[in-house]
Amino acid sequence: MKLTPQQQLALDHPGNLLLKACPGSGKTRTIVAKLVNEMEEVRGMPIPMKPPLCSEMIAPPVSGMISPPV
Structure with missing residues (x-):
């Protein structure tokens, strides 16, 4: 997903x-992107999400940010 420069600054903020x-304005999208990135850093790999959680509980633009099940 494409983030604005301001959203990217928030994402990169430690x-x-x-x-x-x-x-x-995209506050929720930005926070979810940050959460996904931080969780992937902790795990050392993409976060697997199993349907229907990914498709039904997470907004479609955000679900594209999460890796498919491995």
């Missing part, structure tokens, strides 16, 4: 962060 922006 540690905790607080995002403040208007509705629809």
